[in-house]
Amino acid sequence: MNTFNRVISLGEHTFLFRPFQPHDADNLLGYLNNLSQESRERFGPHPYNTDSLLDLSHSDDYQLLLAIDINTTYIAAYTVVKLGWLDFEKKRYQSYKKTEKPGDCTLAPSVADYWQSKGLGSRFLSYTLDFLKAKHHIKRIFLWGGVQIDNVKAIGFYKKNNFKDIGQFEHNGRNIDMILTISS
Ligand SMILES: CC(C)(COP(=O)(O)OP(=O)(O)OC[C@H]1O[C@@H](n2cnc3c(N)ncnc32)[C@H](O)[C@@H]1OP(=O)(O)O)[C@@H](O)C(=O)NCCC(=O)NCCS
Known part of the structure; x- marks a missing residue:
């Protein structure tokens, strides 16, 4: 039985x-x-197929969270979290003199196109943080693959939600690594 559910209203x-x-x-x-x-x-944190979703959902290393429109039952936002660091990010984070610690995790958020820039992502992030603090004692959140430098919407979203730049790297263009440190 799942006890970490939250109901919120946004407009109608x-x-x-x-x-x-x-x-x-x-x-x-x-x-x-x-x-x-x-x-x-x-x-694009994982392939868009059923096996990937089920593999991640059955792993203790990942958390998959949903925002569901109660009237239509459509999913309006989805976030996947890796507890700890992803292997392919480790070298980069170490180059910023970061050390992996208990309480670290890696986040990939998304909102359906129709719902973007309407406040849903921020409300869902607030739930995600509460969930991660309560269930996993998370203290620091890194971005999965950083954020593309031309992703103005996401950079605004992260900055508004107190993420800080920790470095930049090249991968199909320029990307920014950001981190959120959670106060208790
Ligand atoms: C990034 C994303 C998760 C943000 O969620 P969202 O619901 O759109 O964001 P919110 O409506 O809560 O906006 C929060 C803040 O983000 C910024 N923002 C949102 N839309 C913006 C836009 N179109 N242009 C500039 N900044 C924007 C603003 O600072 C905004 O605060 P404000 O409303 O006080 O101005 C969502 O837009 C998304 O899924 N984008 C596509 C996938 C993606 O880029 N994922 C992140 C990969 S790193």
Whole structure:
């Protein structure tokens, strides 16, 4: 039985924030496949297929969180979190003199195109932080693959939510690494 659910209102709409369950796989795949080309280029932490979703959801190292529109049952936002650092990021973070610590995690957030820039991402992030603090004692959040330097929307979103730049790197263009340190 899942106890970490939250219901919020945004305008006329009501959303349920909760962890992914295996029966959500088709709904989440529909959400991912409906993302615009631009959003897909910004958000690609894993392949868009059922096996990937189920593999991640069955692993203790990952948390998958959903925002579901209660009236339509459509998914409006999805965030995947890796507890700890991803292997391919380690060298880069170490080059910034960062050391992996208990309480670190890596975050990849997304919001459906229709719902972007309407405040849903920030409300869902606040839930995600509460969830990660309560369930995993998370203290620092790194960005999964950083953020592309031309992703103005996401950079504004992270800055508004107190993420700080820690460095830059080249991968299909320039990217910024950012970190959020959570006060208790
Ligand atoms: C990045 C993302 C998760 C943000 O969620 P969101 O719901 O759109 O963001 P919010 O509406 O909560 O906006 C919060 C802040 O972000 C910034 N922001 C949002 N939309 C913006 C836009 N179109 N232009 C500039 N800044 C913007 C603003 O600072 C905003 O604060 P404000 O409303 O007080 O001005 C979402 O836009 C998204 O999924 N984008 C595509 C995928 C992606 O880029 N993921 C991140 C990969 S690193």
